[in-house]
Amino acid sequence: MGGLRLLASARSAGKTLAFRGATVPVEELTEQSFDGVDIAFFSAGASISRRFAPIAVAAGAQVIDNSSAFRMAPEVPLVVPEANAHMLSDAPIVANPNCVAAILTVALAPLHQRWSITRLQMATYQAASGGGAEMMAELRDATRAHLDGVAFQPQVLPHDYAFNIFSHNSDVDPETGYNGEEAKVIAETRRILGQPRLPIGVTCIRVPILRAHGIALSVRFEDHVSADAARSALEGAPGIRVVDDRAANRFPMPSDASGQEDVLVGRIRQDQADPTGRTLAMFIVGDQLLKGAAQNAVQIAEALRAP
Amino acid sequence: MGGLRLLASARSAGKTLAFRGATVPVEELTEQSFDGVDIAFFSAGASISRRFAPIAVAAGAQVIDNSSAFRMAPEVPLVVPEANAHMLSDAPIVANPNCVAAILTVALAPLHQRWSITRLQMATYQAASGGGAEMMAELRDATRAHLDGVAFQPQVLPHDYAFNIFSHNSDVDPETGYNGEEAKVIAETRRILGQPRLPIGVTCIRVPILRAHGIALSVRFEDHVSADAARSALEGAPGIRVVDDRAANRFPMPSDASGQEDVLVGRIRQDQADPTGRTLAMFIVGDQLLKGAAQNAVQIAEALRAP
Structure with a gap:
């Protein structure tokens, strides 16, 4: 666990965000972005998740996906920790549910x-x-x-x-x-x-x-x-x-x-x-x-x- | 049926309202207000209805009451014409229901x-x-x-x-x-x-x-x-x-x-x-x-x- 990396589209690359007192640059998401990443949070829509989540998993990351892409996939746990934390496992992708x-x-x-x-x-x-x-x-x-x-x-x-x-x-x-x-x-x-x-x-x-x-x-x-x-x-x-x-x-x-x-x-x-x-x-x-x-x-x- | 009379509290008496091109003055509601009135619309809260509706009825008016005062009284029809117009009668008071x-x-x-x-x-x-x-x-x-x-x-x-x-x-x-x-x-x-x-x-x-x-x-x-x-x-x-x-x-x-x-x-x-x-x-x-x-x-x- 070495810190935070921010990934987005080319349009946002170069912006910065503040995190725990440090300024973190936004980088463009590419197929090489996930080297050394332990946990990858996806929140850019289902099509981005479908394309890049498998790439992140292949690079060794565990994906927590906020989109609807994998929520109904039988092998992907859909988890609200207060309700069904027992579903968590070492599954490579965990889905974050719809807000309601x-x-x-x-x-x-x-x-x-x-x-x-x-x-x-x-x-x-x-x-x-x-x-x-x-x-x-x-x-x-x-x-x-x-x-x-x-x-x-x-x-x-x-x-x-x-x-x-x-x-x-x-x-x-x-x-x-x-x-x-x-x-x-x-x-x-x-x-x-x-x-x-x-x-x-x-x-x-x-x-x-x-x-x-x-x-x-x-x-x-x-x-x-x-x-x-x-x-x-x-x-x-x-x-x-x-x-x-x-x-x-x-x-x-x-x-x-x-x-x-x-x-x-x-x-x-x-x-x-x-x-x-x-x-x-x-x-x-x-x-x-x-x-x-x-x-x-x-x-x-x-x-x-x-x- | 001779026209429209507007009745309110002393606070509003003297104001005027426009109705079909005419200017109608607002009069203060008193126990003598209902002489010659055919239909009296009440919409000033349940306590005013409870006090003055019987007075209006005694003066010969039919009362249509928008308050909750009489809505559950067994002898008072509670009517939405599209739903239960058959409940209308020559009852002296007809109740207008809650908005929902x-x-x-x-x-x-x-x-x-x-x-x-x-x-x-x-x-x-x-x-x-x-x-x-x-x-x-x-x-x-x-x-x-x-x-x-x-x-x-x-x-x-x-x-x-x-x-x-x-x-x-x-x-x-x-x-x-x-x-x-x-x-x-x-x-x-x-x-x-x-x-x-x-x-x-x-x-x-x-x-x-x-x-x-x-x-x-x-x-x-x-x-x-x-x-x-x-x-x-x-x-x-x-x-x-x-x-x-x-x-x-x-x-x-x-x-x-x-x-x-x-x-x-x-x-x-x-x-x-x-x-x-x-x-x-x-x-x-x-x-x-x-x-x-x-x-x-x-x-x-x-x-x-x-x-």
């Missing part, structure tokens, strides 16, 4: 371990950060234009993001009607929980917030589970902060979750849609850029290197 | 009439307008302050509304964990659909949009219903515009629904949380100030006066 699946499974894992989950129903409140820095900038620019009463021509999205919500901007399967984001959430959540046929319904909606995702969740269990028992299980679990103050009407919010490593969980209550008492409702908020992306990748690396 | 319940039941009615609904599960995306003009102003002001990087002290809400979402700001029942808005949606939807024990789960979330509410909905039926059959039923139904273009990724959005009388319905698909095929998922958006409030009240008046 990562935030969700942190909250589900301690519940699933105690009481088997038999169904999930969700609606998401997803931040602009999931669409990258350009989408965050467009949200700010569109909103300022709206407040100033001036026309705004969207560049990143096909419609106005100012004070607006819309169905997630991934392609929609013409047969099922589910979009790509929803398909990822379903497939990856099943894989992380080790329940390949778990019934999951989800509607992914983009809302005008900057960097934390919300999830309104109904989770059904094998048997009756009380809200108090679930709250206790969540309070002791890693990576979770319970924010569930009914008297003060204080529950998880993006303004509290942004920049925080913990996933916030609250509004824990019996779901009145299920008269059998086997379903709990809750509301979850997590930072899309941290637990939903970079932080989980770093946690995977730490777990791989743990004694 | 009104928008929701427009979309549910044509489905429930053909295929009995047996369960509803929902998450809402509610606009600032539900909290009145003050909350809309606070959303704009907080957002501008955030964009300008200046501190903002919330006045209407206990937390920052800029690029933020939060659990609905109504009181939370300490026993059930459901808030007042959610309790209204459940009770009023059951009443409008005539299904007093229909299992309904709902999470009400305020999002930073101005005046149209969104609802992510799962609706289970007695038997299998296809997405195509549901879409056809919705396309022919009053008060609904189906916006469901999978190829173009075009679905209901507040930016399309605001200022529109129709409720927009889309993302109609089999809900993968229910392997039995009896559940459909969909996404609904309606203008909170129109179908969610004033427009429904006017439609009630029109239906009452229809030949």
Whole structure:
């Protein structure tokens, strides 16, 4: 382990970034880039991962991949350390999940371990950060234009993001009607929980917030589970902060979750849609850029290197 | 029927409003205000309705009440004309429902009439307008302050509304964990659909949009219903515009629904949380100030006066 190397396209080569007080130059990614690299973090999209991850592995690196390229490959562990660290091995590639699946499974894992989950129903409140820095900038620019009463021509999205919500901007399967984001959430959540046929319904909606995702969740269990028992299980679990103050009407919010490593969980209550008492409702908020992306990748690396 | 009279508190008396080219003065509401009034629209909160609606009725007026004061009173019809116009009668008071319940039941009615609904599960995306003009102003002001990087002290809400979402700001029942808005949606939807024990789960979330509410909905039926059959039923139904273009990724959005009388319905698909095929998922958006409030009240008046 000798330090940090930053690799990017030719366009970014020559820039520098600060890391632990040092200035690190950005180099152009080539097939020779991985000599001497122990762990390679990939976060440049699925096509770059598909091309260069095998090259990094051949050079002796272990790859932690933030793209969707290998998430469903049977030989590649898909890992959220709080949920399924036992899947980690000396596999050459480890996949980092979709942001919603990562935030969700942190909250589900301690519940699933105690009481088997038999169904999930969700609606998401997803931040602009999931669409990258350009989408965050467009949200700010569109909103300022709206407040100033001036026309705004969207560049990143096909419609106005100012004070607006819309169905997630991934392609929609013409047969099922589910979009790509929803398909990822379903497939990856099943894989992380080790329940390949778990019934999951989800509607992914983009809302005008900057960097934390919300999830309104109904989770059904094998048997009756009380809200108090679930709250206790969540309070002791890693990576979770319970924010569930009914008297003060204080529950998880993006303004509290942004920049925080913990996933916030609250509004824990019996779901009145299920008269059998086997379903709990809750509301979850997590930072899309941290637990939903970079932080989980770093946690995977730490777990791989743990004694 | 001789025209329009505007009644308000002493604070507003003396102001004027334009109506059909005429300038109408605002008068102070007193116990003598209702002489000669045929239809009285109340929209000044439950306590004003409780005090003055009986006075209006005694003076010979029929009251259409936009507050929650009488919505659960057995002798008072709670009406969304597209859904349950048959409940209208010569009842002295007719109640106008909660905004979410009104928008929701427009979309549910044509489905429930053909295929009995047996369960509803929902998450809402509610606009600032539900909290009145003050909350809309606070959303704009907080957002501008955030964009300008200046501190903002919330006045209407206990937390920052800029690029933020939060659990609905109504009181939370300490026993059930459901808030007042959610309790209204459940009770009023059951009443409008005539299904007093229909299992309904709902999470009400305020999002930073101005005046149209969104609802992510799962609706289970007695038997299998296809997405195509549901879409056809919705396309022919009053008060609904189906916006469901999978190829173009075009679905209901507040930016399309605001200022529109129709409720927009889309993302109609089999809900993968229910392997039995009896559940459909969909996404609904309606203008909170129109179908969610004033427009429904006017439609009630029109239906009452229809030949």
